[in-house]
Amino acid sequence: MKWLKVIVAIVGMGTLTAPLVSSAETGQCGQSSLLGAQTITGELHSENAELRVIPQAARVVLMNRLQAEGVETAPTISIERSLYVRDRGLLEAFSFADLMEGLASGLGANAPSGLALFQDWWRTAAAPDPQYAADIGCTDTLINGFSYTCPTTRPRAEASLSKIADLRTGRNGGPPFSIIALVNRGDLVYGKQNPDTCGEYRVIAAADTISSDATDTVVQLGAVGKFYMSFEAALPNQGNDMCLAVQRFWNSLADASDTKARRMLRAFFLEEIGMNKDGTISFPPEAGADFKFGPVISASNLGLLPDDASSLRLPLAKAVGQIRTNTRDQTSRWLLRQYSFRRTSLGLRIMPTSLSATPPAGIMVPESGCKEADEDCNTALGRKILENADGLKTVEFGKLAFELANICLEAGQMVAEDVFGDGYKVAIWKNETSDNHVFTALQTISTQPGLPDKDSKIAFNLEMTSCAGCHRHSTPSHIGHLTDWRGQSLRSLSPSPNMFTHSSIKCSDAACSRYEISPLLEKVFLPWRAFLMDQTLRQ
Numbered sequence: 001m002k003w004l005k006v007i008v009a010i011v012g013m014g015t016l017t018a019p020l021v022s023s024a025e026t027g028q029c030g031q032s033s034l035l036g037a038q039t040i041t042g043e044l045h046s047e048n049a050e051l052r053v054i055p056q057a058a059r060v061v062l063m064n065r066l067q068a069e070g071v072e073t074a075p076t077i078s079i080e081r082s083l084y085v086r087d088r089g090l091l092e093a094f095s096f097a098d099l100m101e102g103l104a105s106g107l108g109a110n111a112p113s114g115l116a117l118f119q120d121w122w123r124t125a126a127a128p129d130p131q132y133a134a135d136i137g138c139t140d141t142l143i144n145g146f147s148y149t150c151p152t153t154r155p156r157a158e159a160s161l162s163k164i165a166d167l168r169t170g171r172n173g174g175p176p177f178s179i180i181a182l183v184n185r186g187d188l189v190y191g192k193q194n195p196d197t198c199g200e201y202r203v204i205a206a207a208d209t210i211s212s213d214a215t216d217t218v219v220q221l222g223a224v225g226k227f228y229m230s231f232e233a234a235l236p237n238q239g240n241d242m243c244l245a246v247q248r249f250w251n252s253l254a255d256a257s258d259t260k261a262r263r264m265l266r267a268f269f270l271e272e273i274g275m276n277k278d279g280t281i282s283f284p285p286e287a288g289a290d291f292k293f294g295p296v297i298s299a300s301n302l303g304l305l306p307d308d309a310s311s312l313r314l315p316l317a318k319a320v321g322q323i324r325t326n327t328r329d330q331t332s333r334w335l336l337r338q339y340s341f342r343r344t345s346l347g348l349r350i351m352p353t354s355l356s357a358t359p360p361a362g363i364m365v366p367e368s369g370c371k372e373a374d375e376d377c378n379t380a381l382g383r384k385i386l387e388n389a390d391g392l393k394t395v396e397f398g399k400l401a402f403e404l405a406n407i408c409l410e411a412g413q414m415v416a417e418d419v420f421g422d423g424y425k426v427a428i429w430k431n432e433t434s435d436n437h438v439f440t441a442l443q444t445i446s447t448q449p450g451l452p453d454k455d456s457k458i459a460f461n462l463e464m465t466s467c468a469g470c471h472r473h474s475t476p477s478h479i480g481h482l483t484d485w486r487g488q489s490l491r492s493l494s495p496s497p498n499m500f501t502h503s504s505i506k507c508s509d510a511a512c513s514r515y516e517i518s519p520l521l522e523k524v525f526l527p528w529r530a531f532l533m534d535q536t537l538r539q
Contacts, residue, residue, distance in 0.1 A: 029408035030354035058191030078254035085182040093265040096177040097167035121350040126159035143412025157329035160222035198243035225329035233301035234320035248279025303340020354410035364427040382437025402465040414468040
């Protein structure tokens with residue numbers, strides 16, 4: 001069955017573009033339209049990787065323990081070493097060039113170099129070059145027919161990254177990109193019964209260039225701006241308490257010397273290792289190890305499709321993990337996109353995919369012209385909002401949830417400019433009409449028992465489940481009605497709970513010993529994750 005999508009995209013503060021048209025097989029939703037018809041087998045399930053609600057039964061147990069013990073009962077968890085590593089000394093475990101070389105080396109016969117893999121990745125932000133590879137490039141309706149910023153519509157700096165000729169040196173003698181965080185997201189599977197993965201394990205890299213620095217070779221190439229990349233590798237669960245062993249490994253980093261911790265982190269992310277149930281590791285893996293896996297940072301853990309995994313002789317039941325980017329050039333507009341490994345005419349490459357569980361602002365309005373499976377997209381989204389009433393009708397930040405469950409309705413990107421861009425509330429409240437099914441769905445939920453009882457706050461909740469919402473739009477006026485697990489209002493994080501990126505390449509102290517993180521991450525997310533890790537280790 002084919003679907004046809006014609007959409008008038010809303011960008012910035014309501015600027016309209018020409019109608020965009022795209023058609024593809026239903027099974028090809030969420031993929032770059034330049035790839036053509038590819039057979040996609042296995043489950044392709046897209047979920048929000050940040051705001052995952054813990055199952056109610058497990059949550060009740062947690063809340064009872066929390067009341068009895070308090071969240072500060074996780075003093076044994078070193079947030080800085082076991083959850084969110086941002087100490088520059090520890091981050092010397094491996095470089096960005098090492099990461100790209102490791103990814104490239106696992107791509108089978110005729111694998112590209114790490115540099116070539118990086119260059120081809122960012123060629124997806126430029127116009128296609130048929131003489132190089134016609135299926136790698138950018139069109140203004142690249143993903144699902146929705147708006148996608150390309151050089152033909154509004155040139156940006158991302159495409160210039162494909163011109164970088166050296167990933168080890170280039171920026172005033174240093175590497176063009178710095179690794180600014182190594183992250184343990186084992187909490188993503190807390191409370192799940194027999195989870196497919198043991199959570200995500202992330203590497204965040206960044207560069208911040210300024211046009212006035214004429215000595216910066218990256219600037220000379222035209223790449224002026226802020227470029228953040230998050231490699232969010234999902235680690236498949238082999239069962240037999242593997243997930244507990246992984247958390248024991250991360251917990252052991254707290255007691256390791258810096259030298260040993262660097263070796264452990266490099267091995268975990270970039271090498272094949274053996275792991276025992278007590279969290280100890282061996283590399284290369286010992287014959288008697290309880291589990292063998294790795295490298296964690298690999299194509300199979302970053303969105304690779306099962307058919308392509310089988311060509312590499314890798315068992316994979318479904319696509320897991322992703323790469324996400326936050327970039328800002330001299331236009332001052334942050335652009336949020338998502339990528340996975342896909343097969344191209346050049347072999348496996350990093351290609352654009354739709355944003356998980358994130359509908360575009362363009363279908364928040366009636367008469368967008370968008371249809372999915374013969375249903376108006378605004379109508380379909382309104383129905384999905386009603387189905388997610390429990391995750392939107394809440395004042396508890398930890399209960400926020402929105403499951404779109406339809407990759408055909410996912411945005412190809414989100415734009416964030418000041419507090420507008422692809423903000424849902426701005427789009428919805430310009431169309432407070434009875435024929436706007438999104439608006440009427442929010443009204444319906446607001447009349448149900450419980451808080452919040454205003455449709456505007458429910459719209460803010462919906463917005464917070466999106467990429468731009470969690471970043472640019474998480475201001476006190478948008479999230480001040482929400483509380484954390486302690487019952488404290490998030491308005492207390494005023495004047496600003498958030499930098500645009502939760503991790504920053506800025507230093508957090510005068511000695512520049514570690515990188516800065518947002519108040520929302522430091523005061524809300526990380527203490528909660530420490531509590532969950534502590535509870536996991538008590539099992």
